[in-house]
Amino acid sequence: MANIEVAGLHKKFDNFTAVINSNFKIRDGEFFVILGPSGCGKTTTLRMIAGLELPTSGKILLDDEDVSFERASNRDIAFMFQMFALYPHMNVKENICFPLKCQGYSKAAIAEKLAEVARILRIEHILDNKISSLAGGDRQRVALGRAIIREPKAFLMDEPLGALDSEFRHDMTIELRELHIKMKATTVYVTHDQLEAMMLADRIMIMNHGIIEQIGTPAEIYNKPRSLFVAKFVGEPPMNFLSIESAVDKDSDYVYVESTKISIPKILDKPDSQDLLLGFRPDQVNVSQTYLDNALNGVVQASEYFGTNQVLTIACASGVLKARIPAETQFKEGENVYVTLKPEKLIVFDEGSGQAVLSTYLVEK
Ligand code: ATP
Numbered sequence: 304m305a306n307i308e309v310a311g312l313h314k315k316f317d318n319f320t321a322v323i324n325s326n327f328k329i330r331d332g333e334f335f336v337i338l339g340p341s342g343c344g345k346t347t348t349l350r351m352i353a354g355l356e357l358p359t360s361g362k363i364l365l366d367d368e369d370v371s372f373e374r375a376s377n378r379d380i381a382f383m384f385q386m387f388a389l390y391p392h393m394n395v396k397e398n399i400c401f402p403l404k405c406q407g408y409s410k411a412a413i414a415e416k417l418a419e420v421a422r423i424l425r426i427e428h429i430l431d432n433k434i435s436s437l438a439g440g441d442r443q444r445v446a447l448g449r450a451i452i453r454e455p456k457a458f459l460m461d462e463p464l465g466a467l468d469s470e471f472r473h474d475m476t477i478e479l480r481e482l483h484i485k486m487k488a489t490t491v492y493v494t495h496d497q498l499e500a501m502m503l504a505d506r507i508m509i510m511n512h513g514i515i516e517q518i519g520t521p522a523e524i525y526n527k528p529r530s531l532f533v534a535k536f537v538g539e540p541p542m543n544f545l546s547i548e549s550a551v552d553k554d555s556d557y558v559y560v561e562s563t564k565i566s567i568p569k570i571l572d573k574p575d576s577q578d579l580l581l582g583f584r585p586d587q588v589n590v591s592q593t594y595l596d597n598a599l600n601g602v603v604q605a606s607e608y609f610g611t612n613q614v615l616t617i618a619c620a621s622g623v624l625k626a627r628i629p630a631e632t633q634f635k636e637g638e639n640v641y642v643t644l645k646p647e648k649l650i651v652f653d654e655g656s657g658q659a660v661l662s663t664y665l666v667e668k
Contacts, residue, residue, distance in 0.1 A: 305366045305456035306331045312361035321347045323513040332487040338500040339510035345493040381450035383460045396430040399448040439467045457489040531657045543624040547579040578654040588626035591641045598641035
């Protein structure tokens with residue numbers, strides 16, 4: 304297996320720059336997910352790593368070897384697309400073994416590798432079946448089998464589950480993660496689905512308009528977003544934002560939202576901007592039916608019941624927020640409530656630059 308390094312990578316299509324000065328390293332055996340909205344440059348980045356697209360400038364190193372302008376066929380990387388191109392006139396076994404046959408492996412060696420791959424993917428019982436008789440999940444397993452049997456240095460996958468319906472997609476996500484734990488193969492996986500990214504990734508790289516917004520573990524991305532974009536893109540329901548009233552002072556450890564004093568992590572630098580937002584996840588909110596000192600006053604607009612918890616939509620003077628709280632207490636629409644925020648995960652964002660300027664993790668560093 305391999306480590307992959309991308310340095311100063313740029314890709315221009317005529318006057319449009321799809322990937323802008325990309326720098327990142329993927330560790331040997333890592334499951335690395337590139338996440339972002341449509342058109343942000345995920346596929347272009349992956350295709351450059353594969354050798355299917357040449358960079359305008361910058362470098363791609365595979366195990367420290369510069370492969371930036373090397374042909375795809377010389378990179379020893381397996382690439383899987385959303386539409387898995389299986390050969391319809393061959394059965395499952397023939398499809399999986401095809402790459403080894405092309406490379407001139409002996410029959411005995413192919414049989415040995417096939418047995419191993421079929422065991423890992425749990426497809427021993429369908430090896431003689433026709434491709435046309437297979438359901439989407441099994442087709443996906445066969446496509447994976449054909450990639451795995453080559454034992455390439457790395458796997459690159461571009462929305463490989465995109466064609467499956469949502470139930471299959473969830474099951475296959477779990478299977479892919481299990482497969483990765485067994486094989487420990489370096490994998491670069493592109494998706495626009497944040498849940499898929501969270502379930503699969505060792506680390507996630509979030510892209511936006513050709514730029515890397517953040518690279519981190521799923522927990523870092525969720526708890527410590529470095530920008531408004533990341534904070535909004537990851538999490539369901541999304542992060543809440545309330546306007547901070549007064550300018551932030553370096554020596555204070557609180558801000559005012561709707562004249563309510565809210566403790567925040569220690570301030571490191573006084574931000575230049577006056578347009579600051581207080582960001583917090585819906586699970587950082589406490590809601591009380593009785594009056595609390597120093598709480599935001601709001602009105603319940605809606606409540607969604609999820610068995611063990613519920614999500615309340617609460618209208619406050621400074622905006623609408625979502626609170627994910629235990630399901631025990633019932634709230635009625637139109638009810639007056641008092642909202643307090645758990646202090647440990649509050650983040651202050653500069654609305655102008657879109658960057659996190661103050662948060663617990665910035666203090667921790
Ligand atoms: P999606 O999930 O929709 O594929 P993406 O994040 O993978 O999105 P890319 O496919 O990398 O995005 O495309 C990034 C941008 O580059 C898009 O605006 C796209 O239109 C443009 N682009 C990609 N390939 C080409 C090309 N061959 N010629 C011109 N523009 C291109």
